[in-house]
Amino acid sequence: MSAGSFENSPVSCPAAAGAVLVEARDLVLAYGHQVALEASSFQVPLGGVTAVIGPNGSGKSTLLQAIAGVLEPASGALTVLGGSVRENRQRISYVMQSVVFPVGTPMTVRDVVRMGRYPAAGWLRPFSRADRSAVAEAMEQMKVHDLAGRHLDELSGGQRQRVYVAQGLAQGHEVLMLDEPMTGLDLNSARTIDRIIHAETTHGHSVVLTTHDLDEARAADHVILVNGRVVSSGPPEKVMTRANLEAVYGLGSLHGPGPSPGESGDEVPLLVDPDCTAEELQEREQSGQIP
Numbered sequence: 001m002s003a004g005s006f007e008n009s010p011v012s013c014p015a016a017a018g019a020v021l022v023e024a025r026d027l028v029l030a031y032g033h034q035v036a037l038e039a040s041s042f043q044v045p046l047g048g049v050t051a052v053i054g055p056n057g058s059g060k061s062t063l064l065q066a067i068a069g070v071l072e073p074a075s076g077a078l079t080v081l082g083g084s085v086r087e088n089r090q091r092i093s094y095v096m097q098s099v100v101f102p103v104g105t106p107m108t109v110r111d112v113v114r115m116g117r118y119p120a121a122g123w124l125r126p127f128s129r130a131d132r133s134a135v136a137e138a139m140e141q142m143k144v145h146d147l148a149g150r151h152l153d154e155l156s157g158g159q160r161q162r163v164y165v166a167q168g169l170a171q172g173h174e175v176l177m178l179d180e181p182m183t184g185l186d187l188n189s190a191r192t193i194d195r196i197i198h199a200e201t202t203h204g205h206s207v208v209l210t211t212h213d214l215d216e217a218r219a220a221d222h223v224i225l226v227n228g229r230v231v232s233s234g235p236p237e238k239v240m241t242r243a244n245l246e247a248v249y250g251l252g253s254l255h256g257p258g259p260s261p262g263e264s265g266d267e268v269p270l271l272v273d274p275d276c277t278a279e280e281l282q283e284r285e286q287s288g289q290i291p
């Protein structure tokens, strides 16, 4: 499914106007000496859905990891929820792109979802009634309660993805961060996650997700376009301009003869549907469907 909607309804419980979820100043992110995100300054508003888009390897996951406190900035300043990432870490749930448990790990769905409570409950404290009900509710929300006793190994990729999101929900949070939550999901699973995203925002929570689906990004409240740095950050209509998308996805070759957009001020007709996803465009380009 192209989520593309977040159920298409307005956020019913928006955060205070002007409130800020993330503030970055000259933020540089790196793995050792390898810089993944060059100096970038941007803001993310509190509340609603923020979509992080960009080509493969452009730094989307890296950016999420930094906001979630998994990766320390190499330099620059990063504040989340008005304070340091460290002090606000527990207010953020982070669901990785592909949580990797080694094959054969004897963990059930329930075990994995329960792990979402550990940051709050600690590893040693016995589970309280509130912990148990948070786990049960998260499994119900993500429709994995029927699978509670099954081992992770026995699940399909889409079912596993729903379990990981349930783990994030069980944590209890103000900010839910999802790395490519819709990738590889069938229509029903994608709808389930779409509904959750919508429900989160109606409760005044913020959702930050990465996606390759440009329709999904267009349905977001805020978009961050990355390509080794934050190229643009703002409302979708400001960020997802044809010029920006072409510059980042390198779609110049998709145009017919004539000046590049922006050179003449005229819109140049695209040879492909501008609404197709970046992945679809890449596939068509590779298969020679697009000159």
Ligand SMILES: Nc1ncnc2c1ncn2[C@@H]1O[C@H](COP(=O)(O)OP(=O)(O)OP(=O)(O)O)[C@@H](O)[C@H]1O
Residues within 6 Å of the ligand: 031, 034, 035, 036, 054, 055, 056, 057, 058, 059, 060, 061, 062, 063
């Ligand atoms: N653990 C790591 N160690 C070293 N380099 C890494 C690591 N993780 C990512 N990188 C590099 O950092 C850059 C950004 O990677 P990142 O995973 O953030 O991209 P992405 O936009 O999320 O990509 P994709 O769309 O393929 O998921 C890439 O050049 C990648 O090779």
